[in-house]
Amino acid sequence: MNLQKIxxxxxxxxxxxxxxxxxxVLFLGVTGSxxxxxxxYLLGNRLIRWDRKQHRARVGRLQGGVYxxxxxxxxxxxxxxxxxxxxxxxxxxxxxxxxxxxxxCDSAGLQDPDEDQRLVNLLALERAxxxxxxIKLVVVIKYAEIEAEKGKVFRExxxxxxxxxxxxxxxxxxxxxxFLFLVxxxxxxxxxxxTDVILLVQQQMERLLQEATHSSSVSTASEAxxxxxxxxxxxxxxxxxxxxxxxxxxxxxxxxTREMIFSQLRRMRTVSSGLFQFDTGLKWTFMTKLTExxxxxxxxxxxxxxxxxxxDLAADNRACFGKYGSGLEDVEIRSFxxxxxxxxxxxxxxxxxxxxxxxxxxxxxxxxxxxxxxxAPMVFDTHVVSPDSWRNVAVNMGDxxxxxxxxxxxTILGGILVVxxxxxxxxxxxxxxxxxxxVLTFIAGSAxxxxxxxxxxxxxxxxxxxxxxxxxxxxxxxxxxxxxNGRLRILRDSPATGEYRAVFEYQDRGAAVxxxxxxxxxxxxPENAQKIRQLRSSRITTQNEMDQIKHRMDNTxxxxxxxxxxxxxxIGVKDLENSLSQQTHFLQDLGxxxxxxxxxxxxxxxxxxxxxxxxxxxxxxxxxxxxxxxQVRNGVVNPLPQGAVIFGLPQPAALPQVDHxxxx
Amino acid sequence: MQETEQLEQALQLIxxxxxxxxxxxxxxxxxxGKSSLIQYCCGRRYQKENGKLTATGKGTPDRKRxxxxxxxxxxxxxxVFFQWRQFQxxxxxxxxxxxxxxxxxxxxxxxxxxxxxxxxHSVEAQKGKLFREFYTAFRQTFPEEIQHYxxxxxxxxxxxxxxxxxxxxxxxxxxxxxxxxxxxxLLECSLTDQGESAAKLMATLRGLPSVGMEIDPISIVxxxxxxxxxxxxxxxxxxxxxVSQLFLEVYGPNG
Numbered sequence: 001m002n003l004q005k006i007x008x009x010x011x012x013x014x015x016x017x018x019x020x021x022x023x024x025v026l027f028l029g030v031t032g033s034x035x036x037x038x039x040x041y042l043l044g045n046r047l048i049r050w051d052r053k054q055h056r057a058r059v060g061r062l063q064g065g066v067y068x069x070x071x072x073x074x075x076x077x078x079x080x081x082x083x084x085x086x087x088x089x090x091x092x093x094x095x096x097x098x099x100x101x102x103x104x105c106d107s108a109g110l111q112d113p114d115e116d117q118r119l120v121n122l123l124a125l126e127r128a129x130x131x132x133x134x135i136k137l138v139v140v141i142k143y144a145e146i147e148a149e150k151g152k153v154f155r156e157x158x159x160x161x162x163x164x165x166x167x168x169x170x171x172x173x174x175x176x177x178x179f180l181f182l183v184x185x186x187x188x189x190x191x192x193x194x195t196d197v198i199l200l201v202q203q204q205m206e207r208l209l210q211e212a213t214h215s216s217s218v219s220t221a222s223e224a225x226x227x228x229x230x231x232x233x234x235x236x237x238x239x240x241x242x243x244x245x246x247x248x249x250x251x252x253x254x255x256x257t258r259e260m261i262f263s264q265l266r267r268m269r270t271v272s273s274g275l276f277q278f279d280t281g282l283k284w285t286f287m288t289k290l291t292e293x294x295x296x297x298x299x300x301x302x303x304x305x306x307x308x309x310x311x312d313l314a315a316d317n318r319a320c321f322g323k324y325g326s327g328l329e330d331v332e333i334r335s336f337x338x339x340x341x342x343x344x345x346x347x348x349x350x351x352x353x354x355x356x357x358x359x360x361x362x363x364x365x366x367x368x369x370x371x372x373x374x375x376a377p378m379v380f381d382t383h384v385v386s387p388d389s390w391r392n393v394a395v396n397m398g399d400x401x402x403x404x405x406x407x408x409x410x411t412i413l414g415g416i417l418v419v420x421x422x423x424x425x426x427x428x429x430x431x432x433x434x435x436x437x438x439v440l441t442f443i444a445g446s447a448x449x450x451x452x453x454x455x456x457x458x459x460x461x462x463x464x465x466x467x468x469x470x471x472x473x474x475x476x477x478x479x480x481x482x483x484x485n486g487r488l489r490i491l492r493d494s495p496a497t498g499e500y501r502a503v504f505e506y507q508d509r510g511a512a513v514x515x516x517x518x519x520x521x522x523x524x525x526p527e528n529a530q531k532i533r534q535l536r537s538s539r540i541t542t543q544n545e546m547d548q549i550k551h552r553m554d555n556t557x558x559x560x561x562x563x564x565x566x567x568x569x570x571i572g573v574k575d576l577e578n579s580l581s582q583q584t585h586f587l588q589d590l591g592x593x594x595x596x597x598x599x600x601x602x603x604x605x606x607x608x609x610x611x612x613x614x615x616x617x618x619x620x621x622x623x624x625x626x627x628x629x630x631q632v633r634n635g636v637v638n639p640l641p642q643g644a645v646i647f648g649l650p651q652p653a654a655l656p657q658v659d660h661x662x663x664x
Numbered sequence: 665m666q667e668t669e670q671l672e673q674a675l676q677l678i679x680x681x682x683x684x685x686x687x688x689x690x691x692x693x694x695x696x697g698k699s700s701l702i703q704y705c706c707g708r709r710y711q712k713e714n715g716k717l718t719a720t721g722k723g724t725p726d727r728k729r730x731x732x733x734x735x736x737x738x739x740x741x742x743x744v745f746f747q748w749r750q751f752q753x754x755x756x757x758x759x760x761x762x763x764x765x766x767x768x769x770x771x772x773x774x775x776x777x778x779x780x781x782x783x784x785h786s787v788e789a790q791k792g793k794l795f796r797e798f799y800t801a802f803r804q805t806f807p808e809e810i811q812h813y814x815x816x817x818x819x820x821x822x823x824x825x826x827x828x829x830x831x832x833x834x835x836x837x838x839x840x841x842x843x844x845x846x847x848x849x850l851l852e853c854s855l856t857d858q859g860e861s862a863a864k865l866m867a868t869l870r871g872l873p874s875v876g877m878e879i880d881p882i883s884i885v886x887x888x889x890x891x892x893x894x895x896x897x898x899x900x901x902x903x904x905x906x907v908s909q910l911f912l913e914v915y916g917p918n919g
Contacts, residue, residue, distance in 0.1 A: 032791040049824070062836065063829030064822070148785035149694040149794050187822045190715030 017124065018092040020131040023270055024105040028164070029140035030157045031112050034184035034251070036076035037066050038140055039106045041251040042258060043095050045075050049252055066185075066251050076106050090128045097262065105135075110160045125164075134270040137179045143186040146197070151204040158208055162232030178269040179239045181246045182261065194246050201246075205237035674737060674765050681739055684774035688869065689766070691748045691806075692781030693798035697819040697855075701781060702738050702745040704855045705862045712856050715823075737765070743866075744769060777869040778813055782850065784820040784830060792837025799841050815868055816850045827852040 018024055027035040040047060046069040050061045061067055067078050076093060095102040105128055108121040129135060139161065145153040165177065181201075186192045212230045240246065244264065249257050688705075692698045700717060704710065709720045738745040746769055770776060780802070786794035803811060818830050831850060834842040851868060853861040 030790045032789070052828070062832045064825035142789060144785040144789035148783070148789040149696075152694070152794060153789045187715055187824075189712070189823045 016091045018090070018103060018105055018128055018131060021133050022103050022131075023134045023136075024092065024103040024128070024132045025136045025138055025265060026105045026125075026129065026132075027107055027138050027140055028110060028161065030110050030142075030145060030153060030160075031108070033140045033142040033145065033157075034066070035140045036078045036106050037251050038138075038182055038184060038249060039076045039093055039104045040068060040078065041249070042102070042104060042261060043075065043093055044255075044258075045072065046070070047251050090124045092128075100262075100266070102265070105132075110157060110164075136265055136268050136270055137177070138182060138265075139179055140182050140184055142184050143192075143197075146183075146200050146204065151200070151207070154201075154204050155208045155211070158205065158233060158236055162236055165232050165235065176269065177235070177239065177271065179236075179245060180261070180264050180268055181240055183246065183248045184251065186248050186250075188250075192248060194243055194248055197248060198241050198243060198246055201240050202237070205233055205240065208233050209237075675768070677737055677739065678744070678765070678768060678772065681744055682742060683772070685739075685742045685744050685772070686775040686777065687769050687773035688743060688745045688777045688779055689748055689769075690745060690779045690781065691802060692819075693783060693786050693794060696781040696783035696786065698747050698749075698781050700855055701779075701817060701819065701853060702747065704853075704859075705743075705745065705865065706738050706740040707859070709858065710855045717855060744773065778810055778815070779865070779869070780814050780816045782816050782818050782830065782834070784818070784822065784825070787830060787833050787837060792833065795834075795841070796838050799838060811844070814849065815865070816845050817853045817865065818850060819853065821852065 027039060029035050037047065047066050048055075048069045050058075050063060050065045050067055052063055055061075068075055076091065090108070091106045093104045093106065095104065107125055107128070108117065112118045112121060141154065141157070145151070145157060183194075183197050186197070190196075209230055212227075212233060245268075247257060247260055247264065249261070688702075690698045690702060700710070703719070710717045711720055712718075737747075746766060748766065782795065786792075786798065818827055821827065821830055827850065831842065831845075834845070851861075851865060853865060855861070
């Protein structure tokens, strides 16, 4: 996934989204099918068939292709810019016609060969569809799609269209769908009529159905998908064979087909936006991919920043030597002031130190990363259960359905001890320090007073203690949270294993302590696992950067040596000139740091853009349902890389509040 | 049709061919018009009705074997036309037999020519996606040397366009292919003429420079052997035992 490209696409796409609340005519079709051409045709823009004999040669115009007669930046752009789609995302065009106001929404082609572009297109399409009050769906088919390789492209288009239907429309609304199919660029010599095309389309849909049925019978993994495709193919097939909804269009005609299309558009059912849905799974995949990429970039950015702290040195270097000339080659070394050299030498030393620190930090991080064990066990030794709660817990185990292992054992043991002590002392209900004292008496047979025992316990166990191998590593979290409401709290659930890690806290009466040992593993914490994966994947980058740093350090070392030699009179100015000119590449290297800084700033802008346009809105979208809110809050899913908050994402508190607590 | 029958018929046909013969191997995507091209080169004439090609019934190859869209070998005098159809995802195609036959033909032929068909719609639809896919598969299958000796024939160009229009699209949509063909190795073949295009194609094939162009069949086999990573070679290796078995079934142990 190329973030920079995605940011560009997003910028190009989201700037042209239709305003909300409109009724739009949405044009769909594979890339190069002629959607923009037909939107132009409906807008009444004059089109021509390009012929090199009639027109002047022009780059990007193909013999026999249909183009706008006059270039108009406000009209849908028709172009041949290689294999990729010319239109990106969606674009809206308005048309007034006999009192009717039409909003044509031209979309990027389905099946764009560029994967990043496809994702952005889908996102844009979803955004456009969900913003609209209602849509009329128009599918543009180029005749060559039906003809080439016996309709292979057409069948693939139909499959993708069926997928889209599945994404956008809930099952119960699909029956009411209405499409208009426009067949573009049919060869005149074939004298085709709509019924001929319908026949061809029918054959293709039957073949698609056969293929889907065949593959579902041989592949169990995709059986459900193929079943769905079969279902939607039948639905689509039924929509395609309505003669009035299939129009052959010649975009060069004087407009008779245009009238026919408008007439059909008027008659077509508008699909209300209330019916739209969007399968979050797809967007979720997209966002997850995007956030993972963002996180990697953020790390890289941070390292860039570290490197770019050195920019001051480069500036100093320029200030120092710049006054002698425009570049090192031009510098009159002879006229160097000795102080300047000494000063530069000092700064080089600082540079050297910084590089060393950076190198060490990277080395540490790499070493840490290598040591990370995703299955490393962690133990939460947490605190505070007062005796009466032991009792209550033991008596009312049914209230705490999630306790297992050590917690259950400890709790039951505590409860049994209290109940046993009650029996021994003959007191009906022991509480607090009295209970502790009684338990201790019962266990040890000593006559220690309640207060002494209480204080003893308190001194021993006053705070939570987490034994975790990676405790010292900042970015790995163990997830224990303080909570003093006396309720059992699930910190993380792990559906894969069915285990729960729980911390039980009860401090109504303070401090007698039961030690609950609850086991977990690093991998049970999604953000840790993700972080470890990222670290491992970025190891190569780290190694490269370390090599670069080493290279820089070597260079600075050489320069220091040269300057020292000069200072000590070991070399003459001429030698210095020679040596430094050999080191020119080092200063160029410093120059490249500027470039890195520039790149980092650019990346920051990209991240901000993505953050604003995709993540913030995406997260808001995610937060729309309570279930999702619960999932996000409980770390079941992680919508954002941790660092993304720095770049202007609202803190969780600023997001919609959860109405219901999902903790038990 | 059973594998053995297919093989038997095909071998019979090859046996009947007068030697030495020249071999023309034709490749192309599905429905690109390979069969029509071969038939046309063998003398069949066509006319266009409503944009559709129909045979006029005059002229047929000397011998022809076409069975259930599986293999096709056509013979005209000293020329054997062979279709390589593995780029078509037809489940009924028997690839092992096809591979075996090609190898036999390559071993026996005195001269081998390679012809590829570039079909208009596969370049025009979805900005060349289908042709790109075909070309990728082709390059993965055949050794680099053969790719240099290809003669490409443009097929199904609509009336409102021409060879130059096809070339313009290829440059834009499949640039790596376009860079290997020039006007000289991309020919327009009008199947509705009276054989002029066929003559032009055969003249082009025969007029190829003799150095490395008139490929010695042995060297072709050597090329395959020298490129063991090619899909064709792998497939041959894989299928060899099966084909040997078929051979035994057809000719018997003494055959």
